Amino acid sequence: MSNKRNLFIGLDLGGTFLKYALGTADGELLIKDKKPSKADESQDEIFNVIFETISELKEKAAEFDGQVAAIGLGSPGAVHFEECRLIGSTPNIEKWTDAPIRKRVESQFEIPIWADNDANVMAFGEARQGAAKGRKNVLCATLGTGIGGGILIDGELYRGTHYAGSEIGHVMIVHNGRKCNCGGLGCFEQYASAPAMVRNYKEKMQELGKTLPADIGTEFIFKQAEKDEIEAQQTIDETCDYLGTGFASLVNVFNPEMLVLGGGVAEAGEHFIEKIRKAIQEKAMNPALRGFEVAHAQLKNDAGVIGAISMAFEEYEKAK
Amino acid sequence: MSNKRNLFIGLDLGGTFLKYALGTADGELLIKDKKPSKADESQDEIFNVIFETISELKEKAAEFDGQVAAIGLGSPGAVHFEECRLIGSTPNIEKWTDAPIRKRVESQFEIPIWADNDANVMAFGEARQGAAKGRKNVLCATLGTGIGGGILIDGELYRGTHYAGSEIGHVMIVHNGRKCNCGGLGCFEQYASAPAMVRNYKEKMQELGKTLPADIGTEFIFKQAEKDEIEAQQTIDETCDYLGTGFASLVNVFNPEMLVLGGGVAEAGEHFIEKIRKAIQEKAMNPALRGFEVAHAQLKNDAGVIGAISMAFEEYEKAK
Numbered sequence: 001m002s003n004k005r006n007l008f009i010g011l012d013l014g015g016t017f018l019k020y021a022l023g024t025a026d027g028e029l030l031i032k033d034k035k036p037s038k039a040d041e042s043q044d045e046i047f048n049v050i051f052e053t054i055s056e057l058k059e060k061a062a063e064f065d066g067q068v069a070a071i072g073l074g075s076p077g078a079v080h081f082e083e084c085r086l087i088g089s090t091p092n093i094e095k096w097t098d099a100p101i102r103k104r105v106e107s108q109f110e111i112p113i114w115a116d117n118d119a120n121v122m123a124f125g126e127a128r129q130g131a132a133k134g135r136k137n138v139l140c141a142t143l144g145t146g147i148g149g150g151i152l153i154d155g156e157l158y159r160g161t162h163y164a165g166s167e168i169g170h171v172m173i174v175h176n177g178r179k180c181n182c183g184g185l186g187c188f189e190q191y192a193s194a195p196a197m198v199r200n201y202k203e204k205m206q207e208l209g210k211t212l213p214a215d216i217g218t219e220f221i222f223k224q225a226e227k228d229e230i231e232a233q234q235t236i237d238e239t240c241d242y243l244g245t246g247f248a249s250l251v252n253v254f255n256p257e258m259l260v261l262g263g264g265v266a267e268a269g270e271h272f273i274e275k276i277r278k279a280i281q282e283k284a285m286n287p288a289l290r291g292f293e294v295a296h297a298q299l300k301n302d303a304g305v306i307g308a309i310s311m312a313f314e315e316y317e318k319a320k
Numbered sequence: 321m322s323n324k325r326n327l328f329i330g331l332d333l334g335g336t337f338l339k340y341a342l343g344t345a346d347g348e349l350l351i352k353d354k355k356p357s358k359a360d361e362s363q364d365e366i367f368n369v370i371f372e373t374i375s376e377l378k379e380k381a382a383e384f385d386g387q388v389a390a391i392g393l394g395s396p397g398a399v400h401f402e403e404c405r406l407i408g409s410t411p412n413i414e415k416w417t418d419a420p421i422r423k424r425v426e427s428q429f430e431i432p433i434w435a436d437n438d439a440n441v442m443a444f445g446e447a448r449q450g451a452a453k454g455r456k457n458v459l460c461a462t463l464g465t466g467i468g469g470g471i472l473i474d475g476e477l478y479r480g481t482h483y484a485g486s487e488i489g490h491v492m493i494v495h496n497g498r499k500c501n502c503g504g505l506g507c508f509e510q511y512a513s514a515p516a517m518v519r520n521y522k523e524k525m526q527e528l529g530k531t532l533p534a535d536i537g538t539e540f541i542f543k544q545a546e547k548d549e550i551e552a553q554q555t556i557d558e559t560c561d562y563l564g565t566g567f568a569s570l571v572n573v574f575n576p577e578m579l580v581l582g583g584g585v586a587e588a589g590e591h592f593i594e595k596i597r598k599a600i601q602e603k604a605m606n607p608a609l610r611g612f613e614v615a616h617a618q619l620k621n622d623a624g625v626i627g628a629i630s631m632a633f634e635e636y637e638k639a640k
Contacts, residue, residue, distance in 0.1 A: 078607055087607065137481045151573075153473060160575025161457045164607035167572040172603065174495045175511070175565045182605045184568060191495070245495045248504060250573070252487040253471075255480025283492065285502045287398055287407065287484035 006069035007061045008312040009054060009111075012118065012304030013075045015039045015092045018049055021305035022057045022064070025313045027129040030064050031057065032305065039093045046095065047104050054109055070316035071113040072308030073101060074121030078163050084115040087163060114315045118304060120157050120166065122297075123150020125307025126260045128314075130298040137256045140297070141168060141247070143265035147189040151254065169193070173245045188246040192239050194218045194265050201235040222268045236272065239265075244279025251284040251292060262297030270296070326389035327381045328632040329374060329431075332438065332624030333395045335359045335412045338369055341625035342377045342384070345633045347449040350384050351377065352625065359413045366415065367424050374429055390636035391433040392628030393421060394441030398483050404435040407483060434635040438624060440477050440486065442617075443470020445627025446580045448634075450618040457576045460617070461488060461567070462583035467509040471574065489513070493565045508566040512559055514538045514585050521555040542588045556592065559585075564599025571604040571612060582617030590616070 007030070012019040018037040023029045035053065038045045054071065061068045077090025084102035101115040116124075123140035132138040138152040147169030151158040159165055169189035170182050177186025190196055194217065201221050205212055208231065213220070224232035247259060259280070261273060277294040284292075299306050327350070332339040338357040343349045355373065358365045374391065381388045397410025404422030421435040436444075443460035452458040458472040467489030471478040479485055489509035490502050497506025510516055514537065521541050525532055528551065533540070544552035567579060579600070581593060597614040604612075619626050 153478065158473065158574075160608065161577045162575060162607065162610045164605065164610065165573060165575035167605060167608065170572040170605055171491070171569040172493060172565050175493045175497075175562060177495075182572075184572070184603050184605065186565070242495060245492050245506070249491040249569070252490040252502075252504070253485060253570070253573070254478075255482060255485035257481045283504050285484065285487060285490055285504065287482065288480065288487065290482050290484065 004062075004065060004067045006316075007064065007066035008309045008316070009057050009068055009071040010305035010308030010312065011050065011053065011071065011073040012121070012308060013037055013039075013046070013050075013073060013093070013096075014118075015076070018053060019301070019305050020053050020057065021302070021309060022060055022068075023306070023309040027306060027310060029302070029306070029309075031060055032302065037093075039095065041095070043095045043097075043099055046093070046099075050105065051108050054105070054111070058109075058111075068111050070312040071105065071109075071111055072121070072310070072312030072315075073113060073115040074118035074304045074308050075099070075101065075115055076118055079115050079117045079120075080163055081114075081116055081159055084113060112316060112319065114311055116157070116159075116311065117150075117163070117166075119148035120150045120159065121307040121311060122262065122299075122303040123152060123260070123307070124157055124311050125299050125303040125305075126262070126297055127152050127155075128310040129306050130303065131260045131295040132258050135257045137254065138258050138260060139168070139247075139250055139254060139256045140260045140262065142263035143192070143243075143261060144194055144263035146193050147246075148263075153254075168246070168250060171246050171249055173242060173249070188242070192242040192246060197221065197235060197239045197265065200238060201232065204231045204235060218265050218268070222272075237275070240272070240275040240279045243276045244283050247276070247280045248283035251280060251288050255288045257291060258293045258295055260295050260297050262300070262303065266296065324382075324385060324387040326636075327384065327386035328629045328636070329377050329388055329391040330625035330628030330632065331370065331373065331391065331393040332441070332628060333357055333359075333366070333370075333393060333413070333416075334438075335396070338373060339621070339625050340373050340377065341622070341629060342380055342388075343626070343629040347626060347630060349622070349626070349629075351380055352622065357413075359415065361415070363415045363417075363419055366413070366419075370425065371428050374425070374431070378429075388431050390632040391425065391429075391431055392441070392630070392632030392635075393433060393435040394438035394624045394628050395419070395421065395435055396438055399435050399437045399440075400483055401434075401436050401479055404433060432636060432639065434631055436477070436479075436631065437470075437483070437486075439468035440470045440479065441627035441631060442582065442619075442623040443472060443580070443627070444477055444631050445619050445623040445625075446582070446617055447472050447475070448630040449626050450623065451580045451615040452578050455577045457574065458578050458580060459488070459567075459570055459574060459576045460580045460582065463512070463563075463581060463585035464514055464583035466513050467566075468583075473574075488566070488570060491566050491569055493562060493569070508562070512562040512566060517541065517555060517559045517585065520558060521552065524551045524555060538585050538588070542592075557595070560592070560595040560599045563596045564603050567596070567600045568603035571600060571608050575608045577611060578613045578615055580615050580617050582620070582623065586616065
């Protein structure tokens with residue numbers, strides 16, 4: 001090995017883009033960009049995008065007087081962390097079924113790679129470089145199309161026995177409630193995700209015989225609420241009430257130091273976060289609320305690549 | 321230190337009895353008994369019962385050619401594990417508020433003591449010597465007056481940031497449902513504990529104008545169900561359905577290897593356990609169910625003292 005400084009590649013694979021970054025051990029990003037992931041072409045094509053990106057970043061590392069010591073990758077789906085391969089399929093990238101990430105990457109490059117579920121990697125990023133920096137017991141939730149999550153216990157990601165844990169969007173908050181595509185009934189994300197929020201709002205408006213633009217999203221609801229529209233305000237209050245139930249249950253079970261909220265819905269601002277905080281405080285047990293904080297995710301769109309870099313760095317150090 | 325073999329004391333403090341045992345490092349019980357805990361007299365009186373018991377067991381240890389190396393104690397309430405003292409009060413033993421267990425015991429005896437919440441200690445017993453022996457990720461639930469629980473992650477008890485975790489009876493399964501004495505709404509134990517089951521049954525019978533003996537318990541309901549009484553059978557089915565919702569949520573979050581069910585209600589037999597197993601399988605996510613088992617607690621009334629002995633032994637070894 002040369003005396004060049006160690007740099008790390010962070011990859012965040014999604015259905016549309018592969019986000020990538022080159023960073024230092026302490027989380028500084030030297031390069032950050034994204035390119036189409038070609039997720040609907042073929043598994044080989046996706047791997048080619050990944051290989052090409054790694055090659056480019058290897059060259060860039062030399063320009064920064066460094067060398068790539070390890071790679072981290074966040075992927076949709078359940079990831080077998082020890083073997084760094086997909087377990088079965090993921091609805092987000094159909095062609096990615098059983099993808100043998102480590103095997104393929106390490107056959108192309110003599111650089112070790114670690115891969116994990118993308119929500120886990122984002123949670124890891126927030127815990128190491130973001131809102132929960134220095135915290136040990138942390139819940140991270142992403143409020144978007146679904147409710148994704150990552151759980152840190154004693155500073156490390158909790159992955160479950162078969163890498164199938166942390167499905168916080170599938171805590172059932174309404175006994176025998178709405179059918180969820182996971183097979184369960186009354187799951188958290190059926191009531192408090194972005195689509196659920198829009199659905200609740202539309203139902204309210206339909207009942208009143210009011211018409212709406214066709215493709216409204218949660219931004220529309222937040223805007224209407226600012227204009228003092230009662231139905232929008234009620235929808236937001238009800239969403240926060242549902243979020244309170246789901247998160248309070250998790251607080252009673254995990255007694256975490258912090259809940260970090262990210263994702264599109266959480267971008268609605270501090271006022272929204274404050275309402276969620278209040279709902280949790282009303283519903284959770286007092287001993288579990290001692291010192292408990294609710295914080296806004298800090299890394300936004302970079303959480304994935306920063307988490308992947310942090311993971312690559314720490315696993316590389318452990319493996320040395 | 322002499323060459324005598326190391327023995328361990330296990331204590332299980334309750335509102336009525338102090339259960340106690342003397343055992344070996346590998347969990348064999350040499351002595352096992354109980355005496356009134358004098359829980360309603362005073363904190364000093366409770367400590368005197370504990371001191372007296374330790375003195376007696378020290379003498380007995382000598383008779384078994386051994387010496388007491390360490391003591392383990394399970395107590396109701398939240399226990400600060402590092403300092404082995406109660407945090408605040410526990411409804412089960414009013415006089416036990418803030419009890420400084422380690423401080424008092426170690427001022428009387430030159431024997432180290434470790435104390436933890438009784439549900440945690442029972443879970444530890446099942447994980448080391450009972451139904452979940454050798455398992456690493458385990459949920460233990462006690463179905464009784466409430467729903468208590470202990471969670472083992474990677475073989476160790478998960479206690480939460482401020483020793484306030486594992487409150488699985490307070491996962492909220494009915495959004496804004498029945499008021500719980502924890503301050504929450506719709507908690508698991510408001511629907512699936514023994515009193516909740518009796519309440520559900522009574523409501524059903526009242527609706528039908530049927531009279532019931534005054535002080536019925538869950539045994540009565542199980543007996544009636546065996547006699548093919550429809551209302552009793554419905555009550556049991558509904559209870560299992562509620563249990564399915566609460567446990568499936570926990571399975572989706574923890575992806576445990578095993579759920580161990582103990583407590584009075586769980587004694588209803590394999591048929592009841594099988595119904596709960598089925599309800600969980602219907603509601604939880606498939607990846608989280610891979611290899612998942614539901615088992616009946618094995619240690620019954622001894623779980624507390626056996627868990628306390630296992631804990632004393634392991635902590636003693638760690639501290640050496």
